[in-house]
Amino acid sequence: MPLDKPYAGIPGTTIFDADQSRKGYWLNQFCMSLMKAANRERFKKDERAYLDEWPMSEDQKLAVLARDLNRCIALGGNIYFLAKIGATDGKSFQQMAGSMTGMSEEAYRDMMVSGGRSAAWGRDTEENK
Template sequence: MSLDKPYTDVPGTTIFDADMSRMGYHLNQFCMSLMKAENRARFKANERAYLDEWPMSEEQKQAVLDRDLNRCISLGGNIYFLAKIGATDGKSFQQMAGSMTGMTEEQYRDMMVKGGRSVEGNRYTGEKK
């Protein structure tokens, strides 16, 4: 039985709920495997072969290979798990977040220091201003 999800009405926002958790379970478990040095080394040596050990969808695997974190999120990835990919690549969370917003790390940092994104365009679609 599907539950009512009024929170799906926020433009540009993917909510990590139980359904997303189920969809991304193996993707997120792959990410957690990168906490071990030997797994990071195996992944970096042959990313495709390592990904093929996980029962993820082809779309999820390709999103990882492309380092398309926004796509990973839309396929059930949780940002806190996906951060392990960035760490494996030697990237900070700030660098990852910048890439996800189409900004440089510096632009992203400056935006956040100034208070983050404007709420304009980031409300519920049905919400009145």
């Protein structure tokens, strides 16, 4: 019996709960493997071959190859694990977050320094249409 998820309707937000954890288990395990230098080198040498060693879904593998972090999150990825991909690519967390919002690193930084997005961002309400 699935649990009630009152948080499921938050626009633009994927909550990393038990269901997401189960869905993304192997994706997140792959990410954690990148903590070892030897695995990072193997991944950089042939990304597809390294991904194929993991029992991830094809959608998860394609999202990693495209560095589509929003898609990875939708497929069960946890941002703290996905950060290992960015680190492997030489990207800062700020650069990754900017890419996930469609903003440049500088625009993302400036937005966050200015207090972040409005609480109304992404909400599907009459006053925000």
